Amino acid sequence: MHSIYTFVTGPLVWVAFLVFIGGLAGKFVYLTSLAKNKDPYVFSYLHLKYALRSIIVWLIPFSTRNMRLNPVMTVVTFAFHICLIIAPIFLLAHVIMFEEAWGVSWWTLPDAVADVMTWVVLASIVFFVVRRRVVPEARYVTGPKEFVILGLVALPFLTGFLAYYQIFDYQTMIILHVLAGEAMLVAIPFTWLSHVMLYPMIRGYMGSEFGAERHVKDW
Amino acid sequence: MSEAALAQKIDDPGLDETAAKLTPERIRTTINRVLQQENSARLKAFVGTCVSCGLCSDACHFFLSHDRDPKYSPAGKVKQTLWEMIRTKGNVSQEFIVRAATIAYTECNVCKRCVQYCPFGIDTAYLMTVVRRICHLLGVTPLYLQDTSHSHASTFNQMWVKDDEWIDTLQWQEDEYRDEIPNLRIPLEKEGADFFYSVIGPEPKFRTQLIGQAAVLMNECGVDWTMPATPGWDNSDMSMYSGDLEIMGRIKRAHFETARRLRVKRVVMGECGHAYRSVYDVGNRWLGWREMPIPVIHALQFYWEMLKEGRLKVATQMEEPCTFHDPCNVVRGMGLHEMARDVVRAFCSNFIEMEPNREQNYCCSAGGGVINCGPPHTKTRVLGNRVKAEQITATGAKVLIAPCHNCHGGLEDIINHYKLDVKLVFLIDIIYAHMHKSNAI
Numbered sequence: 001m002h003s004i005y006t007f008v009t010g011p012l013v014w015v016a017f018l019v020f021i022g023g024l025a026g027k028f029v030y031l032t033s034l035a036k037n038k039d040p041y042v043f044s045y046l047h048l049k050y051a052l053r054s055i056i057v058w059l060i061p062f063s064t065r066n067m068r069l070n071p072v073m074t075v076v077t078f079a080f081h082i083c084l085i086i087a088p089i090f091l092l093a094h095v096i097m098f099e100e101a102w103g104v105s106w107w108t109l110p111d112a113v114a115d116v117m118t119w120v121v122l123a124s125i126v127f128f129v130v131r132r133r134v135v136p137e138a139r140y141v142t143g144p145k146e147f148v149i150l151g152l153v154a155l156p157f158l159t160g161f162l163a164y165y166q167i168f169d170y171q172t173m174i175i176l177h178v179l180a181g182e183a184m185l186v187a188i189p190f191t192w193l194s195h196v197m198l199y200p201m202i203r204g205y206m207g208s209e210f211g212a213e214r215h216v217k218d219w
Numbered sequence: 220m221s222e223a224a225l226a227q228k229i230d231d232p233g234l235d236e237t238a239a240k241l242t243p244e245r246i247r248t249t250i251n252r253v254l255q256q257e258n259s260a261r262l263k264a265f266v267g268t269c270v271s272c273g274l275c276s277d278a279c280h281f282f283l284s285h286d287r288d289p290k291y292s293p294a295g296k297v298k299q300t301l302w303e304m305i306r307t308k309g310n311v312s313q314e315f316i317v318r319a320a321t322i323a324y325t326e327c328n329v330c331k332r333c334v335q336y337c338p339f340g341i342d343t344a345y346l347m348t349v350v351r352r353i354c355h356l357l358g359v360t361p362l363y364l365q366d367t368s369h370s371h372a373s374t375f376n377q378m379w380v381k382d383d384e385w386i387d388t389l390q391w392q393e394d395e396y397r398d399e400i401p402n403l404r405i406p407l408e409k410e411g412a413d414f415f416y417s418v419i420g421p422e423p424k425f426r427t428q429l430i431g432q433a434a435v436l437m438n439e440c441g442v443d444w445t446m447p448a449t450p451g452w453d454n455s456d457m458s459m460y461s462g463d464l465e466i467m468g469r470i471k472r473a474h475f476e477t478a479r480r481l482r483v484k485r486v487v488m489g490e491c492g493h494a495y496r497s498v499y500d501v502g503n504r505w506l507g508w509r510e511m512p513i514p515v516i517h518a519l520q521f522y523w524e525m526l527k528e529g530r531l532k533v534a535t536q537m538e539e540p541c542t543f544h545d546p547c548n549v550v551r552g553m554g555l556h557e558m559a560r561d562v563v564r565a566f567c568s569n570f571i572e573m574e575p576n577r578e579q580n581y582c583c584s585a586g587g588g589v590i591n592c593g594p595p596h597t598k599t600r601v602l603g604n605r606v607k608a609e610q611i612t613a614t615g616a617k618v619l620i621a622p623c624h625n626c627h628g629g630l631e632d633i634i635n636h637y638k639l640d641v642k643l644v645f646l647i648d649i650i651y652a653h654m655h656k657s658n659a660i
């Protein structure tokens with residue numbers, strides 16, 4: 001058991017991060033060079049001010065008409081993304097591991113807050129699943145793939161939660177937790193989870209087109 | 220084919236008869252050529268990023284008008300067309316191509332409203348033009364739209380107007396309006412004039428008074444203008460929408476070259492939306508110009524300029540309650556909404572906004588070449604835009620101003636179908652009726 005643990009928290013973490021970062025970097029290089037060859041005008045129309053305007057506006061809750069039209073979805077989406085990013089980075093247990101490995105550490109969340117954030121992530125995913133089943137326009141375009149991806153995102157949080165509360169066998173759970181986290185990282189470049197990088201890319205381009213060329217807001 | 224798709228099946232020989240001749244091989248190679256060779260980064264980014272959340276749906280008038288039927292949602296349209304083409308690597312049936320063409324040509328106005336609703340800014344309109352391109356290369360295009368494109372290819376105008384008919388029409392309008400303004404001229408082929416006034420095919424064909432009224436405006440404003448007596452006068456471009464990008468480029472080149480030949484400083488365009496998109500957004504780019512090679516301004520900008528310079532003066536104001544339809548291509552496409560409102564407010568004392576308005580306005584459902592798909596598809600666009608009828612009714616206005624030809628065609632059908640008590644006009648109709656005419660007798 002212990003050797004499995006060492007393996008998944010050692011070399012496998014490296015592999016996961018390499019695939020995650022390398023995959024995204026590769027995707028970035030691939031898409032930009034493709035654009036250079038085939039869609040060169042994407043670059044002619046890029047406009048820093050309007051790219052940033054679009055990227056920032058769409059990161060502010062209720063700033064766009066569609067966010068106001070769907071208030072529940074807006075609240076859940078923002079809460080979900082904030083917790084999804086903040087909780088793992090500032091979780092005490094994660095920071096300790098970094099400190100042990102590299103001697104670096106940073107500010108951490110009180111455990112109670114991290115707990116609530118995990119709940120928020122899990123509840124949001126349940127909301128997304130239900131929404132994709134019952135809202136016709138989401139259901140129509142949702143396939144099995146979407147549920148698998150949501151599952152991949154849910155698993156690290158679920159297993160982390162179970163491990164923390166030592167429900168089931170702690171050792172097994174913590175190994176599953178690390179594996180699930182690694183699986184999610186690896187999936188990012190190869191699924192629509194890559195929107196973590198493509199969001200600023202697409203918004204930047206469309207924001208430039210709308211702002212600088214069409215002189216209108218893209219929200 | 221699903222039951223729903225069968226129920227919607229519309230007879231159009233341009234789609235059915237042409238698709239019946241396709242071999243699986245030709246379908247596959249054409250799809251892959253367009254997906255892999257002609258398109259790339261944007262297509263891949265848009266398709267790969269879509270999280271299929273359906274949030275773009277609320278943007279689309281087709282979706283809203285069909286009681287939120289997901290088949291009409293932007294992402295739903297991509298699912299029924301591109302996703303499937305990509306998934307099967309181009310191995311789709313003839314029936315699939317007919318359905319894909321029906322969706323891309325007649326159930327999407329490429330109005331880009333959905334861009335403003337997708338959290339990532341995914342451009343479903345662009346994706347639909349990719350589908351149209353595939354269908355065009357397969358020869359599967361709505362018959363009427365293809366006919367329009369043929370007209371462009373052979374006459375350089377949209378409506379088979381012959382060269383002599385064009386000149387005759389201008390001279391007839393000059394004559395006609397001289398009854399009112401004796402010194403009125405429509406100067407033809409005047410080299411070195413400040414600008415050339417360009418119109419779209421339907422103006423000489425059946426909305427001729429618009430040319431006469433514009434001439435009155437030019438006369439009153441005392442501008443140095445001209446109109447060409449050669450092909451290249453028509454600024455419209457339905458080939459841009461049919462997917463025939465090669466012809467689109469030729470038409471645009473002819474238009475810009477006519478302006479160069481006449482050595483004008485710029486082109487002023489009549490009240491047309493899609494033509495504007497074709498000169499500043501699509502056609503210029505195809506020809507390799509980042510911007511328009513010669514400045515082209517839309518009628519709304521021109522009216523505004525004339526008003527601000529004090530050349531165009533308001534004599535009376537229209538008192539009837541009126542509202543304004545923002546045409547996608549000059550509003551979401553060029554941000555001319557405030558200029559338009561300045562002009563409308565100057566001439567109309569009782570102006571009521573539609574909700575939503577400006578860049579959030581619903582499309583007329585005729586744009587994007589949909590109206591040019593002809594009678595077989597009229598019902599699709601009229602039933603697909605009930606929200607527009609509701610939006611107009613809610614204003615209580617008696618006059619509806621729409622400064623765009625396609626919008627006019629579409630709104631006319633909507634007014635008739637939903638029995639709206641509203642009169643449809645161009646902005647020039649109001650300006651002509653209420654401007655100060657110092658040269659009139």
Ligand code: SF4
Pocket residue numbers: 141268269270271272273274275276293294336337338339340341343
């Ligand atoms: S809103 Fe954007 S991401 Fe969501 S389904 Fe529509 S196109 Fe896809």
Ligand code: SF4
Pocket residue numbers: 278279280281292293296326327328329330331332333334343344347582
């Ligand atoms: S009609 Fe407009 S809103 Fe609807 S899918 Fe097409 S571009 Fe998007």
